[in-house]
Amino acid sequence: MHRSNCCKNWWIGRVYRFYRDGFRQMTVGRQLWAMILIKLAIIFLIFKLFFFPDILRSDYSTDAQRAQAVRSSLINP
């Protein structure tokens, strides 16, 4: 009981309940959140992971190597 009262006055608890109640009372929002999560999954778990590597980061381990790669590419177009 004492712990619960502390929590009630604690701002993190208030923020938590604010969001929790907000999410529970959503109507159209549920549909929109489903869409956001599906979209983020497609963007980060499919597009980013399989189709959009950061080429310089994945091919070279240091900034000096990356700079050399870009220099070579730009002086030998």
Added chain:
Amino acid sequence: MDNLMSVVDWSRAQFALTAMYHWLFVPLTLGISVIVAIMETIYVRTKSAKWLEITKFWMLLFGINFAVGVATGIILEFEFGTNWSNYSWFVGDIFGAPLAIEGIVAFFMESTFIAVMFFGWNKVSPRFHLAATWLTAIGASLSALWILIANAWMQYPVGMKFDPAQMRNVMDSFTEVVFSPVAMHKFFHAVADGWVVGAVFVVGVSCWFLWKKRRRNFALSSIKVAGWVGLAGMIVTLWTGDGSAVDVARVQPMKLAAMEGLYRGGCGQSIVAAGILNPDYDGKDGSDEFICALRIPKALSLLATHSADSFVPGINDLIDGIELTPQGDTIWHESYAERIAIGKQAHKALRAYDAAYAVADTAAMAKAAAELESNYKYFGYGYLDSPHEAVPPVGLTFYSFHIMVICGGYLMVLFVAVLWLVYKRKALLEKPWVLWIGMLSIPVVWICSECGWITAEVGRQPWIIEGLMPAKAAISNITSATVMTTFWMFAVVFTALLAAEICIMLKQISIGSKKEDTKD
């Protein structure tokens, strides 16, 4: 080379596709958030149940658009790392810093205050809720600010120094980058464009309510707010558009020449208000650039330089390096052939630097770096094989610019008419033809907005960074097949998202229209 061009073309097409889809959502977010904030301000001041309901309805449509549009811009950043790796390295922290600030601002301001907007009714005080709504609107605009600063730097690279060791442009003046006139005009132009998009959307949907003979009071009140926001947006758009025209004339004169289909300029240059380009025109003097054109005397000189008799160069003048004075004298500038030669000197210096760097010959590195610095202004021209490669696609630039201007003129008239009708001639807002004009203006405003971006981005080709890097040098060593695959994947995903947004919005608009009007 064929494969290279194909990769460049597909990568550009992919970037254009993602940017244009992203820009379907962004201006509506910018505009409708301001409109909702004004509506809620009226509610807080009047305590009117009607205005509370109006605020909540448009806030819901804002939320739908925000949810569908959020994160669509992240894909553009993926493309930088994969398709445009030379470019993303070359721009260094100049591009990275504004984008990082944008991410922080967007995350903390928008996500925090949007939660208060939607979850906070009856949980926080009306004034706190109103503050959250305004901060959401301001946060959205601040996000746009950083993106537009990054874009403006590509059009007008300032505040940096090139470091050949890092192969990056290093920012040496944050204020020059942030307060560049190109960035400022671009920011206010784009944000005001968002107000116009939001306003037309509200007017169009309200006209649908009236056409369906539903919620007349609700619709008329919404039109009043949207009409004023739209008119203010158009005035700011015109003002900043004028500033942008002066910027373009000064820092991207080739883009201005393409926007006007102007091959040979002159003093007191006329503007083409509307016209059809001659598809057979080969750029040589003596033949007509236009099949037909409606011209306004001296207007281009006036708009470009704020002086009716000043010289505005055409495409051929720029290539030849010619400027005429009002007295008829010729001033010679660097021709594009000379710029290409200077660019190739810069490349030679970079090769010398590379050779010296490999053997750690610091004296030779310093000498090559100094040579590179003195020729760096035209570094990008060294990648061109002929001066004509520096000419953007004239047809697309010309038509997109003129469609934007004509649509903008129409929208100005629309807002003046809407305000006149809603205050003085309400009866006319029952005529179906008037309401259909309001509804059909919704696609017009998006066409206008997208054409603005096409003008800005196609008009600066072949440059990805003006004068410093053409698109063909910015590309990664990847195959066109990879880019084609992801292009079509994006097309499918974004089209599905757009269809979902339209369906959810139409459903909510329909539900909202069937409620009873609330009394004041």
